[in-house]
Every structure is written in C-alpha cells, then in structure tokens.
Amino acid sequence: MKQIQIPSGMRDILPDECEKKQAVNRKIMDIFTLWGYRPIETPLLEFYATYRSSFASLEEETLYKFVDDSGQILTLRTDMTLPIARVCASKYTGGNLPLRFSYCSNVYKVRQSFAGKRNEVTDCGIELIGLDEKADLEVLSCALDVMRELFRDRCVLEIGNSRFFWKACRLAGLDEEQSAVLSDLIDRKAMTDTKQMIEAAQLRPEEKEFFNRLPLLGGENALEDAEEVCFDEALREIIRHLCRLKEQLEDLGYGRNISFDLGKVPHRDYYTGIIFEGFAEGIGSGVLSGGRYDTLLRKLGRDLPAVGFGVKSDLLIGHVETETQEIRKLYYRPSQEADAIRKARELRKYGPVELVMEETE
C-alpha cells in the first residue's frame, strides 16, 4: 500500500493558503515589533516533566509524547508561554526588566479524531514579563491594535478576571474540588447544572445569587451587574480595576471593540488576573486569547509577574484581507537562457518573475 496519509489533525498548507497565512502572520508580527517586542524561537521538543510540573491540571492525553535515547519523556510543545517562561527563568537571570518577547510558532495538541479540528496550529503572540497589573492596559491595547488591524470594526475583545471567580470560591468556603467542577460548569454557562450544584452546596443566599448569575454576567452592563452581586469588598476591588480599564480603553478609542464577561472562568489553572479573548464576525471560535499568569515563573524558579496573548492565525485565513504579489512570466528559448536570467534580474526590481522555457527554438 502507498503511504500517503498524514497523521490525524495535521494539514498540508498549499501555496494559495500558505501565502495568505504568511501575510497574516507578518501583519501581526509587524504590530508586535512596533510595540517593542523582539522575536524568539524555542525548540519544538520540551521535556514532558517541564509541562507536568508547571500545570497542575495538565490534560496528559492532549500532549504528544516520545521517549528519547536516555529514556526521558519528550513532548511536542503545546504552547509558547511555558517555553518562554523557561527561557526567562534560566537565561535572563540578570536585572534588566521587563522582558518583551514575540513569537510565531507551531504548537501541538492531540484532539478528538474526526471532529474537524487541527492538532497543529500556528500561534502568533507576545509575552511581557516582569510587570504587574499596571501593565494590563498596555497589553490590552496591543491586543486591540492587532484585532483592529485584522478585522477593523467587525471584532470584539472580551475581558474578564479569573481572580473574581476563584476569590469568590475561597470566600464562600468551597473546597478545591468543588471549585474546579463549578469553574467548568460556569465557563460552559451550563445554567441548569450550575444551579443544581449551587443548591446542593452549603452557601449563604447572597453567595448562591452570585454564582447563579455569574455565567450571564456579560454583555452591555456586565460591570454594573457584577458590582451588584459582589458579596465581599475584595470582589468589588476586582470590579473597580476592570472599571478603570474600561474607562481608559474607551478614552483610547477602543470603546466599540471591548466587552466584559465575568463568567469567563479559565480552564487553564495558571491565569491569576485579567483574561481576554478576541472574537471576529464569521469565525466560530475565539481567535485571540491571553491573560495574566503571575505564578508560572515561580514554578520554574524565578518569581516574576507576566502577561501575554496569542493569535491562532490558521483560523484567520480567508477572513482577513491580504495582498498577494502577482508573479509575471518570462518566456525564453533554450539558447537564450543566460540572457533571460539577466533580463529577469532587472525585472525583479519590480516584483516576482518566473522563468519559462519554451519548447522550440
């Protein structure tokens, strides 16, 4: 049998698509450059142990794994945040903070077969390391610049704060397992299941009200509604931080492209502050996602706050206008080969030239 299949979830990207994808990537990377980020590349392979020890709720089955010649388990990187955090903790031990990195790299995840999903995607993003939540506004503005460059007004960046939920869980006395189950329910806005779980838990009425309304604390008046259901000063402080961000972003002219959702409860356990996700008209899933992760670098041996985001550029192909250069053809007879190459050299000043040998003299 001829071996022509490629592994599940993989794709060949042919020139028509590839040109568009690279153009999109360039657009995004250009913005990062303008914001002062410098590119970084890290190995495709990491030790499985690096991921294992950094993410408490790692879904093992979603990682590609291999064994190297010394018997250690290797994995294809599933994101760029961890490799960059590892680099910061091990190679940038000197003073100069903050650190700004941009990347455009492929990341890998084993996903359900036959669901039409990709296991290899290109992630284009930034990490800003060494600045606390005072830098939230800067990173959100950069994300909004990217969204607007790609989609003009046909997009929205949705902002939340992961601490809002986790803090409320602690204040309400929910244990770790209960909180984890509840976070999954609320994140999926599974209204019925959320209600059932809240009813069964030992909670005060105002806490029940809080968790029951959390999934739908989004849309137009999200922050006002959220303020209303807060049952503790610590929660109100988080809302105040978001209100300040909202005002500042509106002031900067991003008002039409932002919205807030407090029912965004992160599935990744490392987010510790703001989280955000970008959506665009006509694309069925989020195209940009990011947030603050102030405890990740500590696990790798260096205690630094950090924030970042990435764009899944594969999703954008066909949805973002890109220019492709026309390739002109230069025909020549076999005996004129050198002349043709010389002429093409001249013409290339104005754009791509493809040489085509004619069959007859």
Add this chain to the structure above:
Amino acid sequence: MSLSIALTKGRLEKQTVDMLERCGYGIEKLHNKGRALVFEDTVKDIRYFLVKAADCITYVEHGVADIGIVGKDTLMEGGSDYYELLDLNIGRCRFIVAGMADANPLQMMGHVRIGSKYPEVAKQYFLSRGMDVEMIRIEGSVELGPVLGLCDGIVDIMETGTTLKENGLVVYDTVCEISARAIVNKASFKMKRQEIMSVLSDLERIVKEDAERNQSEGS
C-alpha cells in the same frame, strides 16, 4: 444579524417545532419538509436545519449553527466546547443501569462488562462508584446484551421502562435525569448576544408556561 439553529431530528423534533411555533416564529416550512434540508423562518431572520443529535454538537462547535437544540444524553457523551444555556424541559427521560433480575451488576466482583450506546457516560458513572468495568459499545437494542450474555449490565436511556420489563431486565439505579437543552456557539454568543438572548428568552417563556400549567394540573 441572522441566526442559524440546528434542530435534532426524530424524538425531539416535533416538540421543539411546537415550542418555536408557540413563540410565534414562522416555522410552516418545518411542518411540510419535503426533501429540503434548510428551512427559512417566515417571520424572523432565522434559518433552521435538521441534523442527527451528535452532529448537532459538531455544527454548533464549529459555529455553522449559532444555536442547537439537543438532548442532554448526547451532550454528556460528546464534546464540551459550547455554552449550555437553557433547559427546555422537553424529551424528559433518564439514564439508568439495568441488568437481569438475579444479577445486579453494581454488586458484582471481578470483571464486569457493561453494554451501552453511551460508553463515556457509563464509564464516568462506574468510575465515580469506584468500579473498574469494561465497556462494550452497542448501537441498538441494548437490552439484548444481558439477555444473550454479551454483557452483565447496560446503561441506557429509559422513558417508560416497558422494553426493559418485557425482556426481563430490572433497573438497579438512575445515573441522572435528562432533557433537551439549548446550546450556543461560544463566538456567536459574543458577536450576536442580543439576537441569541431574544430567542432563548422566548423559549424560556414557553418552558415557564408549561411548568406552571403542569403545577396547577398537579395540584
């Protein structure tokens, strides 16, 4: 902005269409389907299409449908990349564990084999009870499994229990209650929140009406 709604064919179809009709939507075309696959609403800016239950999730996850109407049984077995915003309270039934009258699979020791159309639901249920069982996927007439000795017990949905009884099977436990849900694509919910919430609140009104009527009839 226009909405696309994926409806589940079969058991839920009639009840769902009735609910939409009571919402005042223009679903005439769904009553006289012919060979068409996509149906335009004659009142609202909505198009409907009829799909198999499991496909409903796929269409919603990919954003081809903004809203999907599908049973909780299918949701429990399939993916989870969507919002599950409303319990429609139709298509009510429950997941049960059943076995032969003299052989309760929940009290068996050693290697226990469970047949089901819903291996994921069954696996989770037995894991939560601390039982390590082998799952055998059976596509239809699951009751046959224990009768012919293919497996020791089954996990299946039950409406009336008649089929089980006629084949000499006994229900040993309820896994959970099931009903139809409205699920929503995550990105659609961000980009078309108002349109989606308006459909959901129309449906919720009908759900409440029915609940009140049932209550007054019951009392």
